[in-house]
Amino acid sequence: MPERQGGETLLFLTDEQLRQGIEAMFFAYQGFTADPDRILATMAYGRAHHRAVHFIARIPGTTVNNLLAILGVTKQSLNRVLRTLIEDGLVESRVGTVDKRERHLYLTEAGKSLEQKLSDAQRGRMRTAYRNAGPEAVAGFRKVLEAMMDPEMRRRYQAMRDKGT
Amino acid sequence: MPERQGGETLLFLTDEQLRQGIEAMFFAYQGFTADPDRILATMAYGRAHHRAVHFIARIPGTTVNNLLAILGVTKQSLNRVLRTLIEDGLVESRVGTVDKRERHLYLTEAGKSLEQKLSDAQRGRMRTAYRNAGPEAVAGFRKVLEAMMDPEMRRRYQAMRDKGT
DNA sequence: TTGGAATGTCAACAAAGCTGACGTAATGTG
């Protein structure tokens, strides 16, 4: 019973449909973080460490400032996490060669090993979800997620994506 | 150049593709919570209050225990949030009639008003994302999110969804 | 009727976010 008010998509946009989308995001995110969280709980690390390690793996040599912008936290908050990772020998911080104020961040072998472990767990769930939903659904999934990002984050995301592909 | 290894979907499942999905979830969730967070920051509330208020609105009369299971936190953590909401007159807690151990939770008028405000903000972004992505993408989006949930949460989600629709 | 299970509350603590202030080194600019 669409009332053909002008666009074919209008039927989707009832508050109820939107609310279901909101709840789907909430419950899916729970699942999304559950597996790595379980691993992290056995060590002295939390989700914040996971995020840092993930993006250092993704962008080796990234600066503290860049990581800050990606994660959207304050430097004090990130610094606490980074300090423990460096102390524990998972992350290496090298003074920049061209600009010596910058610190470039790299994973050590131990860091790569942890990242791999966490990443494997998280990818496992993602792989299963992708398989069960099928390729068309996956394309739609990514399209909506991109549309939901803040513009600046979308820029960052797309830049990373295009570099990796 | 798919190598037709057995399924048409195999091409999607490179680690790189999965990693992009993971990052899309991360950045999208940032956006997803950004608008309500901004509103909450102007009051003495946080994301935990939002979640509680959302599901009490969604399931009026729900018990503390049920809310606990949905939110996936400890009862002590939820209790703190509920206490402030009750003190501030946003939530009403009624002792159960059949089982007096249970507390049934309801939003007051003030609670409904706050819920509406937060919900409007969050739905606004969701609506824009849905519009930009199109109805097919939305279907895929929801399909993948459902596949990503823990089975128990998926059950809960679907029950709520089917009741609301 | 009594003991265990379920429900919810209080207390104390931990992780991870925040603001503000400050120091240092390097860089850029008038």
Place this chain on the structure above:
DNA sequence: CACATTACGTCAGCTTTGTTGACATTCCAA
């Protein structure tokens, strides 16, 4: 060169939101 700015680190202190442990009340079943 002098001075402002940038990048980073750190200290102190606070807030939110998670945790475990102990405990009161209520219900139910042996």
